[in-house]
Amino acid sequence: MKVRPEDSLKIENIVASAKVTDYLDLPDIASKIPGAEYNKKRFPGVVLRMQDPKIAALVFGSGKVVLTGAKSVDSLSKGLNILGGLLRDLGIDIPTKLDYKIQNIVTSADLATPINLNKIAVGFNLDRIEYEPEQFPGLVYRLEVPKVVVLLFGSGKLIITGGKEPGDATKAVIKIVSDLKSIGLI
């Protein structure tokens, strides 16, 4: 039984930012949290990695943090709470209710049929397409609405990135499937 492209979507990564407090002593955090990475000459933030859910956090002196790697909004939220707890355990005053903003969602999808990227490259709006197979095997398609970037591969697999909410990827896939059908490429 074949799955429709718009039903094949899978969130692969969510990037979100949040402000957990107004100031954080990074050297202190880096030394007290096992596994924390901190190399200020390389990067100004402390890198913390949680295992369940598997999420990486970039923690900054400003009290702002960035979470990456979450595969669902729920796990993202859970990861932020875990991070808050880790910092709270260090004696830092961190609110129990933490707010965050999703900055990017990376989603994968599958057209379930191979596609000819060369034909798509000429059939689609040239100034929204970039296809240089000798540089990268995927065709880069920049959508305006929703504002996302889609990578199309000859296998029919797609990567939708740049979205702010799950629905963006869905809309992008529906639009692309529609466009490909209209020019008879799938």
Place this chain on the structure above:
Amino acid sequence: MKVRPEDSLKIENIVASAKVTDYLDLPDIASKIPGAEYNKKRFPGVVLRMQDPKIAALVFGSGKVVLTGAKSVDSLSKGLNILGGLLRDLGIDIPTKLDYKIQNIVTSADLATPINLNKIAVGFNLDRIEYEPEQFPGLVYRLEVPKVVVLLFGSGKLIITGGKEPGDATKAVIKIVSDLKSIGLI
């Protein structure tokens, strides 16, 4: 309360030269003064740094020196005297009264209102203007009298450099404000 542009001037850096004696043994100076930098294959002068006032000095074998970093004529003078003392302490005969010549003064100013650099670029004398925002965000304006170069930024902040005396920057700002008002850009 708004400050007039011509009252917002602040000297950010003064570069001056002086001759403190006829000959200086640079290897000796470099080895005896803590923190001195001397790499003759990189640069022919010894670099000395004073902390209060924070001024850097380039000392040459000819007995000539260059002072940079002073934020006022007074601190520049004080820095030169400190430098003279440092060399004198090494047993070198340095006059107590040292003369110097200001070679460049860098001054900052603020129009206190944002300005449209694109309009200024077309409204001002083209051959005295350089504006390539993709290369540098500031508009470069070369004044003839006083002979200085002014960098204008969209924020309304200005940098006046190339002047030989404090008054040069003041005159330049007054002239620019006048010019901008005459073409109705501020």
Place this chain on the structure above:
DNA sequence: CAACTTTTTAAATACTGTTTTATATCATTT
């Protein structure tokens, strides 16, 4: 002889690096 070396300083831009993740090609490297 011209141009670059070094030092200082402000302004405001772009851009680098770090983290994550799927996808799929190529070039290296064990």
Place this chain on the structure above:
DNA sequence: AAATGATATAAAACAGTATTTAAAAAGTTG
């Protein structure tokens, strides 16, 4: 022959570096 490591995409956080301007000194290089 597997296994890394780019290559390309988006996004935030932010420290740092580059960009530009002027000027002197006294070396080196073209």
